[in-house]
Amino acid sequence: MTKPTDDPTIGRLVADVTRDLSSIVQHEIALVKSELRVSVRAGGLGVALVAAAAFLLLLVLILGSVTIAYFLTMTGMHAAWAFLIVTAFYLLVAVVLLLVAWTRFKKIRVPEKSIGTARQLPSALKPGNHAAGSRVKTAARG
Numbered sequence: 001m002t003k004p005t006d007d008p009t010i011g012r013l014v015a016d017v018t019r020d021l022s023s024i025v026q027h028e029i030a031l032v033k034s035e036l037r038v039s040v041r042a043g044g045l046g047v048a049l050v051a052a053a054a055f056l057l058l059l060v061l062i063l064g065s066v067t068i069a070y071f072l073t074m075t076g077m078h079a080a081w082a083f084l085i086v087t088a089f090y091l092l093v094a095v096v097l098l099l100v101a102w103t104r105f106k107k108i109r110v111p112e113k114s115i116g117t118a119r120q121l122p123s124a125l126k127p128g129n130h131a132a133g134s135r136v137k138t139a140a141r142g
Contacts (some may be wrong), residue, residue: 072086
């Protein structure tokens, strides 16, 4: 006669491992969520503070422009001419910035090698197509 043992069966071991892994994954997800909440709050506050600072800097720019125009009037210049000079200066700065941005935009190119490699991927992933896989690797390196 065989004696019943308390040794777990393979099925029970697999069920225990599955349950434990599921529990670990759930706890890891909960940890990530709590960490992300803290990070999102800190990031949101940081974005709000940067937006407030940007708004204040815009006000400083406006008030500084008015101040410069009034300083020009102290030289005896009519106020209209002083404000026109300040406006023209900002217009000139904006045009220069746009020209620099335009030259940067013209340097943007389509990533031809990456597109070519991506187009080869579906055929390389087909079963039994080992030669296509080597071509994709070669194209990615080149």
